Amino acid sequence: MKLFDKILNPRDVRRKLGMNQQEFWTKIGVTQSGGSRYESGRNMPKPVRELLRLVHVEQVDLSRVRREDFEIIDYLKEHHPDLYKSLQKAVKTRSETSGTGEETPS
Numbered sequence: 001m002k003l004f005d006k007i008l009n010p011r012d013v014r015r016k017l018g019m020n021q022q023e024f025w026t027k028i029g030v031t032q033s034g035g036s037r038y039e040s041g042r043n044m045p046k047p048v049r050e051l052l053r054l055v056h057v058e059q060v061d062l063s064r065v066r067r068e069d070f071e072i073i074d075y076l077k078e079h080h081p082d083l084y085k086s087l088q089k090a091v092k093t094r095s096e097t098s099g100t101g102e103e104t105p106s
Helices: 010-017 021-026 032-039 046-057 067-079 081-098
Strands: none
16 A cells, blocks of 8 residues: 555554554554564564554454455446445545544444
8 A cells, every 4th residue: 555655664653643552553463562573673574564554554443344345345346336436436525524534423
């Protein structure tokens, strides 16, 4: 992801979010000491980088994501690309107007 590529150190992400190491790393299943090593320059495995990107950069609540969600997305992209693009635009517009990337309660 382009946004994540700009972030050279996960410490920058954590500090920007105002979280301590324990809070930040526990959300993606990494111990505080392991996260500290990554922040100090140790090579981060790709799955950890991707979890960091999804949870802390993209702000995805992994507890809400199901396989079916991805199947629906793939189906829309393949069979109804215009609808997919329209929905994508609507979500982007809503996120920009609400000032957050999160869903507002109905």
